[in-house]
Amino acid sequence: MSLILDMHIHTKKHSSDSMLDPSELLSEIPEMPMSGINICEHDKVWNKHEIEEYKANNPQFFCSFGIEVATDYGHVVALGLTEYISGIHKLEKLKEEIDKIGGFIFIAHPFRYVFDKVTAMRQGATKFEKTPEEASEMEVFKLVHGVEIANGGNTPQENEFAYDVAKYLDLTILGGSDAHSLSGLGYYATRINSQINSQDELISALHTGDTDVMSLNKEEGTYEIYQPQRQLKT
Numbered sequence: 001m002s003l004i005l006d007m008h009i010h011t012k013k014h015s016s017d018s019m020l021d022p023s024e025l026l027s028e029i030p031e032m033p034m035s036g037i038n039i040c041e042h043d044k045v046w047n048k049h050e051i052e053e054y055k056a057n058n059p060q061f062f063c064s065f066g067i068e069v070a071t072d073y074g075h076v077v078a079l080g081l082t083e084y085i086s087g088i089h090k091l092e093k094l095k096e097e098i099d100k101i102g103g104f105i106f107i108a109h110p111f112r113y114v115f116d117k118v119t120a121m122r123q124g125a126t127k128f129e130k131t132p133e134e135a136s137e138m139e140v141f142k143l144v145h146g147v148e149i150a151n152g153g154n155t156p157q158e159n160e161f162a163y164d165v166a167k168y169l170d171l172t173i174l175g176g177s178d179a180h181s182l183s184g185l186g187y188y189a190t191r192i193n194s195q196i197n198s199q200d201e202l203i204s205a206l207h208t209g210d211t212d213v214m215s216l217n218k219e220e221g222t223y224e225i226y227q228p229q230r231q232l233k234t
């Protein structure tokens with residue numbers, strides 16, 4: 001049986017920019033077609049006691065806990081760490097630590113803001129003109145196990161570009177809402193196409209790469225495989 005997990009959720013417990021109450025989250029999820037969540041706070045992991053208490057409140061529900069680390073290559077979600085290790089803001093160090101413990105890392109929203117003229121101007125950068133194939137050669141993709149190709153906080157263009165780039169990469173594809181409140185929760189998710197019962201099994205399943213990225217069809221209350229809209233560019 002497959003499992004559909006929203007792999008990218010922030011709660012107000014440890015993410016200061018989130019309004020999402022973790023217990024409110026649990027009461028909302030049975031109403032949704034997804035089967036579980038991965039909470040990943042900004043630069044902070046829940047401690048063992050917090051995790052146990054949270055899981056005990058809803059044992060039927062699959063809850064995984066990661067961390068979204070702000071690195072020199074952008075935001076990277078890591079699974080398997082039990083605490084923030086000093087130095088992991090350098091992605092090479094994060095990868096090293098994760099590989100040591102057999103964890104899993106994926107680059108979150110890899111192309112967020114790259115098409116935004118204001119951001120480009122502010123950073124004094126030139127226009128982003130890479131093709132998806134050229135972008136797939138970027139160093140960051142050599143330092144992660146997976147890539148988030150659909151993120152609820154991205155523009156459609158940013159997601160579409162990541163989707164196109166991922167075709168040239170031998171990386172696991174993931175989707176997540178990046179929800180910071182109840183709105184948008186579950187908007188994108190990752191379907192794990194194998195049986196898993198624990199976070200360790202989730203990590204192994206992610207390493208096999210047998211996933212699909214799912215998009216919520218709100219009217220139907222179901223998930224479908226994510227496909228970019230390919231809107232006409234103006």
Ligand SMILES: [Zn+2]
Nearest residue numbers: 068075108109
């Ligand atoms: Zn992020």
Ligand SMILES: [Zn+2]
Nearest residue numbers: 008010068178
């Ligand atoms: Zn995030």
